[in-house]
Structure formats: C-alpha cells, structure tokens
Amino acid sequence: MSKRIQANDVDVYYGTFKAVEGVNIEIAPRTVTAFIGPSGCGKTTFLRSINRMHEVLPGAHxxxxxxxxxxxIxxxxxxxxxxxxQIGMVFQRPNPFPTMSIRDNVLAGYKLNGTRLNKARADEIVEKSLRGANLWNEVKDRLDKPGSGLSGGQQQRLCIARSIAVEPNVILMDEPCSALDPISxxxxxxxxxxxxxEYTVIIVTHNMQQAARVADKTAFFNIQGVGEPGKLIEFDETNTIFNNPSNQQTEDYVSGRFG
Known part of the structure; x- marks a missing residue:
C-alpha cells in the first residue's frame, strides 16, 4: 500500500501570500520522515499540501x-x-467525533464516503484497524462507548485507527504527540x-529527540524573516541531520542556537 512522494519546485500559497517556496523532496515508501524547524517555517503548511488539506481555506493553492x-495529485x-x-492525516490534538462510539469513529471514513458495509465486514475493519493502532485489547469490550471517553493517548490512537481503516497509502501526522503525556x-x-x-509516514514535530527516535530521514525547514516564505533547507538521513549536517542553519537549529 505504501507509495513514494515526490515534490518538484512546490510553492504553497494562501491567497497571494507565498507560505512555502521551492520545495524539492523525494520520500521513499515504507519510511518515516520527520519535518522539523522553528514555528512559522512552513513545515505544517507543506504537510497539509501533500493531501490537499490546506485547500479547505479559501484562496489556498x-x-x-x-x-x-x-x-x-x-x-x-x-x-x-x-x-x-489515499493520504490520511492525524492532527495535533486528538479529534475523535464526540457523539460517535469507538466503533463508529473507526468506520467514519466509510460513512463519509457513502460506502455501505455489512456487519461482518464492518466488524473485520474495526478489529483490524484497532489492532493496527495497538488499541484493540484496551477497547474491545466497550466498542459502543463514546470515543471521547478514552484517555488522550487512546484518543490519538483511535484517530490513527480511523485513518488506517480506509487503507491509505500515506499517513501524515501533524505533531501527534504534542498534547500527550510521556507514556502515551x-x-x-x-x-x-x-x-x-505498511505505510509511508510523515510526521511534523518540534521534539527533536522524537525525530531522532522515529524518523529514517529528516527534513529541516526554516524561514529567513517575517513575511518571507518557508523553505526546505536540508533533507538527509536523520543521523546525518543531527550529527553532521551540511548546512550551517541546520547545525544552528539542531544544536539549540536558535528556534
């Protein structure tokens, strides 16, 4: 299911404002890629452009x-x-549908797409997706209870289960752990x-230790000043980015000199 992503000279706009400029990157299947950089540097904007989510804002293109x-795409x-x-998204704060049960949250993508499922097929998808999100054993006896009744960490894994239920090729994660405790x-x-x-995974994170733990490759974004577009500065193996970057801006950021 996993697929390759390639950006060629990508600029992202909000109306006439250029938020991200000139991104060239190739992300291999079955890898985890982390986007790091200071606030406002365009990493989340570029992430949202990968599944056209930014287009929900008028004028964005x-x-x-x-x-x-x-x-x-x-x-x-x-x-x-x-x-x-094809390209699922998990947001910064867990966002299960509050009026839906755990089961219905997992199946929400099918309902939104108007896909009719018989009970046996629905049960199969729910169990497979919750197992895939390492949540099945914790919730299998309360699938009809509200998803909003779970802990924060469980809610985020429920959102991941909801994302993988529709069998995407790519999973985008926008700071998925920023609202969670260390155990979650x-x-x-x-x-x-x-x-x-099984999937190509891209994660935006401000936690550089997290990037070092989970990412095969890391992309560093930066911005030169207020009102300037964000740019991809360096993209390489995670170990290289953190231990031997080729760009001084990357070196300054990962060593804590700014950001």
Missing amino acids: VEGELLLDGEN YASNVDPVRVRS TLAVEDLINELKE
Missing part, C-alpha cells in the same frame, strides 16, 4: 508538482477527496515504527 507514485482531473482517502507519547512512537512496515 499550490504551484509545482506533487507526485504520488508518479501521479500529480494537483492535476486538473484529480479529485481532492480521492487524494485524502511512547505508545504512539512505537506505533509509528510499526506503521512504516
């Missing part, structure tokens, strides 16, 4: 090519809804390492 296994004949079914963070990090066996 992309120039350049963003390829999923060679197919330009911004081509005029490509449906953004189909893109988002460890559980999600362990899960990320397991997910890369």
